[in-house]
Amino acid sequence: MTPNQVLTGVGLIVVLAVGSQLLASRLRVPALLILLPVGFAAGALSDDVNPEQLLGPAFSPLVSLAVAVILYDAGLGLELKRLRGHTRRVVVRLLWLGTLITWVSAALFAVPVLNMSKYAAIMLGAILVVSGPTVVGPLLNFVRPTERLQRILIWEGSLIDPIGGILGAFVFHSVIARAGQNGFGSQLGQFWISALVGLAGGVVGAGALWLVMRYMRLNEVLGTTVQFAAVVGAAAACDAIRDDTGLIAAVVMGMALANLPGLDIPARRPFFETLVSLIIGLLFISISATVTPQSLRHVILPALALVAVLVLVVRPLVAHIATAGTDILPGERWFVGWMAPRGIVAAATASTFSVTLVQKGIDGADRILPATFVVIVATVMLYGLTALPVARRLGVLRPARSRPLLVGGDLWAIDLGRALNSAGLDVLMWAGAHDQRARIEEAGLELAPGELLAAATGAGAELEGITSVLLLTEEDDFNALASMTLQESVEGSVHRLGPLAGSQGVVAPYAGGEALFGAGLTRPELVRRYAAGARIVMHRTDSAIPTGHQMLFLVRRDGRLAPVTEAGTPAPHPGDVAVLLTPMSGY
DSSP states (O other), rough: OOOOHHHHHHHHHHHHHHHHHHHHHTTTTTTTHHHHHHHHHHHHHEEEEEEEEHHHHHHHHHHHHHHHHHHHHTTOOGGGGOOHHHHHHHHHHHHHHHHHHHHHHHHHHHHHHHTOOHHHHHHHHHHOOOOHHHHHHHHHHOOOOOOHHHHHHHHHHHHEEEEHHHHHHHHHHHHHHHHHSSSSHHHHHHHHHHHHHHHHHHHHEEEEEEHHHHHSSSOOHHHHHHHHHHHHHHHHHHHSSTTTTHHHHHHHHHHHHHTTOOOOSSSSSSSHHHOOOOHHHHHHHHHHHHHHHHHHHHHHHHHHHHHHHHHIIIHHHHHHHHHHSSSOOOHHHHHHHTTOOOOOOHHHHHHHHHHHHTTTTTTGGGHHHHHHHHHHHHHHHHHHHHOOOOOOHOOOOOOOOOOOOEOOSSSSHHHHHHHHHHHTTEEEOOOOOOHHHHHHHTTTTTTTSSOOHHHSSSSSSTTOOOOOOEEOOOOOHHHHHHHHHHHHTTTEEEEEEEOHHHHHOOOTTTOOOEEEOOOOOOOOHHHHHHHHHHEEEEETTSSOOOTTOOOEEEOTTSSOOOBBTTOOOOOTTTTOEEEEEEOOTOO
């Protein structure tokens, strides 16, 4: 290809990836629903959008390294202390039972329906066992099921990818062996060698990264680039030694850093998340552009029949076996059985192995890649369009009602917590002083455990389900500093009390973020009014707000909390409840 064609192709892939994600955000649908058809259409309509021609032999290794970065990011969220009891039992069963049942079922069905040889069918079955965080994560973020369900499915998706990659490599070499090279026993030994190489590479990479991040003062950008370099370096080294071992190394590195002591990795990593989001978009556009309409002509209907078996029979069977004898509720069990989309690792392994198998003369190997593509598109479209209504029907969505965390133990803050609690919100409070914590418990409000910043930055384990944080302490600088820290760690919004205008605080007057309440109602002013007899009351907005009362919050009919901020006051609607500050005594 000419330099101009390369520039055009690379530019189109990047623009299509980001444009598809932007369109998906506007349409409020999972980005995968847009990325896959756009990539396929671009590959069919233009020869420029063909990564195999643009990158040549480098395409497959680059895909492997990109997937390793995604798996490392997923591994950072896999804290072992959050996987215990019945949740751990379900995940372990989903991994080994799910892999075995899916592999055997897909292979047996592919032989007669897709007209494949048994060797090609075994290869296809091994490819289709994977799911992965590239598809499960975005779908779950869109659906927002309960924390336990999300944890189970994220753990399964993050761990099944390296397992599936190694299984695919093992089956590939075994098929080649059956075609006339080494024996099966030798290939089994090679499988365990691959697993050990990936594990060793992950341990070495995690150790080196832990030392650098533990003893060097790195800012967010440099810390992210160091992680990126370490993951790519470790994955590349492992893949150079043994095929597909880089995926294991990446997950091991992520899990190790999430669980090793002495590191403070935020639950939210905006720079790294941006990088991963871009990589996902580029991968889906690139992989889907390699599938030609001609290759799908005789595969679509048989592959859709395979999808029906996997979705309607195999996955529900796996879910029910995996959750048997646990405390998983029936609705949760059925939702686990309705969430197994295929993603990038399936496409990457199919693209890598099918070419060689075709060259080796394996009958039906030319159908592996198009059949895998159809399964990916069909499962992503099916689950992407139905996961939300299915979750709603099964009653496994997170409650729509807000769950605010109030930080502060002053009397007025506790009264505010009681008022919001009486409005039906699940209020959580935190305070540092022992007497303040005692007052919160005496008021009958739930007290957040541990240290606030440790709980928020340590992958958010103690703050799961929090939809907003209200910083209400008497220390303006603490409120400002905590606001800047928590905005990078907590999924919901973070608001703080405004400092006194013209104050000489170290941070508070200059920190960003919206301050709570209207102009003039700063922390000192609010404390003064409360000491003078002002109180916090609830008032339905069906009638006019009493004269002299000042609105602090609106609790919407659906339980969402809308604060009054310096930027403006939310407009009340019928059925809302207003949280008001009454006038001071004598006024």
